[in-house]
Amino acid sequence: MGRQPCCDKLGVKKGPWTVEEDKKLINFILTNGHCCWRALPKLAGLRRCGKSCRLRWTNYLRPDLKRGLLSHDEEQLVIDLHAHLGNKWSKIASRLPGRTDNEIKNHWNTHIKKKLIKMGIDPMTHQPLNQEPSNTDPSKTISSNPDDISKEPKTASTKTLDIISGTTTTEDESSSTVTDQNSSMDNENHLLDNNYNDDELFSYLWSDETTKADASLGDSNYGAVGGTLYDSNNISTTVSDLPIWSPEGINDKDWMFLDYCQDFGVHDFGF
DNA sequence: AAGATTCCCAACCGCGCGAGG
DNA sequence: ACCTCGCGCGGTTGGGAATCT
Numbered sequence: 001m002g003r004q005p006c007c008d009k010l011g012v013k014k015g016p017w018t019v020e021e022d023k024k025l026i027n028f029i030l031t032n033g034h035c036c037w038r039a040l041p042k043l044a045g046l047r048r049c050g051k052s053c054r055l056r057w058t059n060y061l062r063p064d065l066k067r068g069l070l071s072h073d074e075e076q077l078v079i080d081l082h083a084h085l086g087n088k089w090s091k092i093a094s095r096l097p098g099r100t101d102n103e104i105k106n107h108w109n110t111h112i113k114k115k116l117i118k119m120g121i122d123p124m125t126h127q128p129l130n131q132e133p134s135n136t137d138p139s140k141t142i143s144s145n146p147d148d149i150s151k152e153p154k155t156a157s158t159k160t161l162d163i164i165s166g167t168t169t170t171e172d173e174s175s176s177t178v179t180d181q182n183s184s185m186d187n188e189n190h191l192l193d194n195n196y197n198d199d200e201l202f203s204y205l206w207s208d209e210t211t212k213a214d215a216s217l218g219d220s221n222y223g224a225v226g227g228t229l230y231d232s233n234n235i236s237t238t239v240s241d242l243p244i245w246s247p248e249g250i251n252d253k254d255w256m257f258l259d260y261c262q263d264f265g266v267h268d269f270g271f
Numbered sequence: 272a273a274g275a276t277t278c279c280c281a282a283c284c285g286c287g288c289g290a291g292g
Numbered sequence: 293a294c295c296t297c298g299c300g301c302g303g304t305t306g307g308g309a310a311t312c313t
Binding site (some may be wrong): 015016036037038050051054058087088089090101102105 | 297298299300301302303306307
């Protein structure tokens with residue numbers, strides 16, 4: 001019987017989104033939410049498949065998205081998370097508020113990967129390139145289940161590095177655990193010594209609490225709900241502090257402005 | 272200035288998973 | 293237990309932008 005295609009191929013537009021399409025999508029979601037992506041294009045008057053709409057929204061139009069290059073801290077966090085999780089971009093992205101899995105994936109492939117290789121680090125194993133990896137699957141370095149890494153002691157040698165300063169750190173695999181690493185947090189070269197330490201990091205990473213910014217998106221009334229956004233230094237800002245973003249608040253002038261700003265996310269329009 | 276090459280990233284594709292019937 | 297459906301994830305690609313020759 002085969003799998004039903006996500007959309008009927010005939011009459012479904014592909015390729016870059018136009019400003020008009022963006023307007024329709026934004027307007028519809030802000031008015032109605034996105035209860036069902038499959039039905040959304042029809043309801044919103046778009047000749048796109050639901051999947052395409054979802055991607056456009058999550059990767060580009062969501063009001064809480066940050067734009068621009070990843071900060072140093074964000075890059076460090078991505079590297080560390082990748083060392084533990086492997087290519088679990090969505091999991092990594094979920095720990096970087098305002099960043100999407102696609103964005104992180106692209107950044108990894110175009111920037112971080114090259115930096116690591118240049119430094120002689122295998123981007124997949126996070127081991128020196130000329131060294132035979134002890135375990136080639138990064139997701140299995142700590143645990144076979146990436147979700148369980150907070151529960152297990154770190155037994156493998158984990159080499160971390162600061163790609164900006166170029167320093168590397170090798171943790172002592174023989175006795176180090178997540179817990180007793182806490183006692184050596186004053187090691188200046190320690191993993192994520194910029195803003196993070198393992199204990200805080202992992203308790204943050206593996207807490208059940210999703211980012212409030214994301215949570216706020218579960219509600220169709222995005223602009224009005226409370227939530228937390230973070231700037232590049234992880235300094236939080238409550239959504240309620242931000243300008244109200246609602247379809248009613250958009251006038252023709254705003255939409256004209258959109259025409260000139262199609263390469264930016266919704267929040268860049270100043271709503 | 273113009274063509275060639277490389278880089279970058281938005282968007283697409285196909286698969287896996289979970290929920291619900 | 294099985295099937296279908298919808299969503300989300302990770303890998304890949306196409307084409308515009310930037311850089312090089």
